[in-house]
Amino acid sequence: xxxxxxxxxxxxxxxxxxxxxxxxxxxxxxxxxxxxxxxxxxxxxxxxxxxxxxxxxxxxxxxxxxxxxxxxxxxxxxxxxxxxxxxxxxxxxxxxxxxxxxxxxxxxxxxxxxxxxxxxxxxxxxxxxxxxxxxxxxxxxxxxxxxxxxxxxxxxxxxxxx
Amino acid sequence: xxxxxxxxxxxxxxxxxxxxxxxxxxxxxxxxxxxxxxxxxxxxxxxxxxxxxxxxxxxxxxxxxxxxxxxxxxxxxxxxxxxxxxxxxxxxxxxxxxxxxxxxxxxxxxxxxxxxxxxxxxxxxxxxxxxxxxxxxxxxxxxxxxxxxxxxxxxxxxxxxxxxxxxxxxxxxxxxxxxxxxxxxxxxxxxxxxxxxxxxxx
Numbered sequence: 001x002x003x004x005x006x007x008x009x010x011x012x013x014x015x016x017x018x019x020x021x022x023x024x025x026x027x028x029x030x031x032x033x034x035x036x037x038x039x040x041x042x043x044x045x046x047x048x049x050x051x052x053x054x055x056x057x058x059x060x061x062x063x064x065x066x067x068x069x070x071x072x073x074x075x076x077x078x079x080x081x082x083x084x085x086x087x088x089x090x091x092x093x094x095x096x097x098x099x100x101x102x103x104x105x106x107x108x109x110x111x112x113x114x115x116x117x118x119x120x121x122x123x124x125x126x127x128x129x130x131x132x133x134x135x136x137x138x139x140x141x142x143x144x145x146x147x148x149x150x151x152x153x154x155x156x157x158x159x160x161x162x
Numbered sequence: 163x164x165x166x167x168x169x170x171x172x173x174x175x176x177x178x179x180x181x182x183x184x185x186x187x188x189x190x191x192x193x194x195x196x197x198x199x200x201x202x203x204x205x206x207x208x209x210x211x212x213x214x215x216x217x218x219x220x221x222x223x224x225x226x227x228x229x230x231x232x233x234x235x236x237x238x239x240x241x242x243x244x245x246x247x248x249x250x251x252x253x254x255x256x257x258x259x260x261x262x263x264x265x266x267x268x269x270x271x272x273x274x275x276x277x278x279x280x281x282x283x284x285x286x287x288x289x290x291x292x293x294x295x296x297x298x299x300x301x302x303x304x305x306x307x308x309x310x311x312x313x314x315x316x317x318x319x320x321x322x323x324x325x326x327x328x329x330x331x332x333x334x335x336x337x338x339x340x341x342x343x344x345x346x347x348x349x350x351x352x353x354x355x356x357x358x359x360x361x362x363x364x
Contacts, residue, residue, distance in 0.1 A: 011347050039354075045361035046354045050322045052296070053303045056207055058200050059217055066195070066221055070228060 001029050006036050014044050176240035184231045191231075194240070195224055201324065202248050208319045209252045210259075211308060219255055223248045241326075242333040249316060249334055256312075299360055306356035314349040317342055 006029050012018050013026045030037045176197070182190035202223055207216035226247055237243075307315060313335055320331045328339045335342065354361070 008347070011350050012343070042354050042358060042361050043350055046357040047322070047350060049299070049303055049357050049360055050307070050318070050353070052299050053208065053307070053323075054300060055323075056200070056204050056213060056216070059203060062199055062203070062217065062220070063195060066224055069221060070225060073225070 001025055003029075003033060003036050006030075006033075007039070010036070010040050010043055014040060014047075174236065174239050177236040180227075180231070180234055180240055181236070184234050191228065194227070198241075198244055199224075202244065205245065205319060205324060206248055206252045208307070208323060209249075209315065210255055211304065215255060219251050220248070222251055226251075238333050239330060242330050245320070245324075245326075245330075245334045253312070302357065302360065306353050309356070310349050310352060313337070314345045314352070317345040318349045318353070321346060 006026055009018060009022065009026055013023060016023075018026070030040055176194060179190040179194050183194070199220070203216050203220040206219050206223075207213055210216060210219070223244065227244060307318060310318060316335050317331055320326045320334060321328075326334075328342045331342045332339045335345075337345075
């Protein structure tokens with residue numbers, strides 16, 4: 001292995017994470033190569049230096065402050081629970097969704113039924129009446145209109161003395 | 163009910179404690195607070211660099227653990243979960259500080275000759291040379307870690323100071339184990355360059 005091939009494996013070698021075969025190869029190279037050996041030492045030493053960073057001692061009063069803060073927040077949290085929408089639990093959300101879907105379907109069905117009523121009413125008008133209406137539309141002179149039998153009935157009705 | 167929920171985390175004693183707390187066992191929460199208090203404070207402190215803010219954020223971490231106990235389900239180790247909460251809150255604080263720094267001149271003041279400096283150094287302060295050198299080293303180490311990209315910084319802190327395994331670091335950061343190793347490799351290279359002066363003196 002040459003220096004370029006060794007470099008990517010140096011940190012894993014130092015952490016003892018390589019297989020035995022690879023470790024021995026790298027070790028053999030480091031024993032011969034001053035540059036890579038110095039690199040490995042620098043990597044290890046700089047990593048070890050991180051231990052110099054201070055560790056904070058346990059903070060006295062942390063737990064006391066925590067319980068105090070929790071007690072102060074408790075009334076505010078209780079208030080929030082009353083407001084349903086923001087705190088809606090998933091199960092309630094499902095129930096409300098189903099209710100909404102049911103309402104929408106119900107509105108559609110009602111609309112369909114009212115249209116059906118109109119259609120049923122339309123079906124009650126018989127062909128004779130439709131034909132009469134069509135004739136009235138198409139007629140251009142009185143003679144044609146007078147030929148329509150229903151108008152004779154209307155004339156008969158007009159002549160009856162009230 | 164508690165045992166069924168543990169599933170793959172039957173060996174995690176902390177998850178078991180959290181489930182006990184979920185069922186109303188408050189002393190179980192106290193045990194978790196005692197165990198993780200210092201770890202979480204130090205983790206956040208190393209990440210954001212301010213002791214008081216680290217303590218405040220750590221308080222918020224435990225408040226969230228307390229508040230959301232009813233929704234807790236052990237999908238990962240308890241330590242992974244709590245570290246993840248800490249990481250997210252610390253990241254929020256960093257973003258807030260970055261935004262604030264853009265629009266604030268806090269910490270910037272002029273010296274006698276008009277030079278703008280962000281940190282006042284008292285050259286007259288008495289102290290042993292060794293102690294000064296040690297403090298200088300600590301500052302250099304902190305700066306070196308601080309200059310790392312966020313994920314590399316997280317990986318270094320969790321590996322070096324918290325001794326967490328790669329799998330857990332991956333769970334906290336939200337990446338694969340091989341990505342964690344790659345992050346650490348790159349971080350170590352950077353740290354080697356920044357700490358070369360001190361490493362060579364050892």
